[in-house]
Amino acid sequence: DGAALPLEEIIAFTREAVDFCKSFGVSVEAALGAILGKEDDHVSEADCKTEPEKVQRFVEETGCDMLAVSIGNVHGLEAIPRIDIPLLQRIASVSPVPLVIHGGSGIDADILRSFVNYKVAKVNIASDLRKAFITTVGKAWVNNNNEANLARVMANAKQAVEDDVYS
Structure with a gap:
């Protein structure tokens, strides 16, 4: 730069x-x-x-x-x-x-x-996408801090990013 x-x-x-x-x-x-x-x-x-x-x-x-x-x-x-x-x-x-x-x-x-x-x-729009991902992971933790299925949490976070892109 x-x-x-x-x-x-x-x-x-x-x-x-x-x-x-x-x-x-x-x-x-x-x-x-x-x-x-x-x-x-x-x-x-x-x-x-x-x-x-x-x-x-x-x-x-x-x-x-x-x-x-x-x-x-x-x-x-x-x-x-x-x-x-x-x-x-x-x-x-x-x-x-x-x-x-x-x-x-x-x-x-x-x-x-x-x-x-x-x-x-x-x-x-990286900041918006990061926010969607991190917010979804954070909500998963708040809703169930015993969640052991990281693949499910990450899949939901990925979906949140996709939803943000296509909205």
Whole structure:
């Protein structure tokens, strides 16, 4: 992750990764901007957001296949995302590749559905899925702390994650 580096260094770092991955036939998702939350220590949200005027150059010079962008999305469940749809629209209008949203947990369902209109091909929702899994395991323990069938508990937790994905 080179989010704190100058653009030229981010491009060089990403290009090296892209060249390596593509030599094995692997597609590459790169990021431009930084996501606030647990994985980041940025103070100002404005400093983190993806700048539309850098998108086309970044994609063309790195050769990435998808671009993860920062538009007010956050990692984890503690912070409230403030999605900047006009920014996403500007990014989508200049991006030659599909977009990705990291930190999708906690984003309103209507906003998530609208992403399809702005070249978003993937949204990461790991925090929501972890929460569903852990909550189900915790409830199994609270309801019966003598439960010895770990396979059943894990199957129920897996089902909770699937339910969350398809809801």
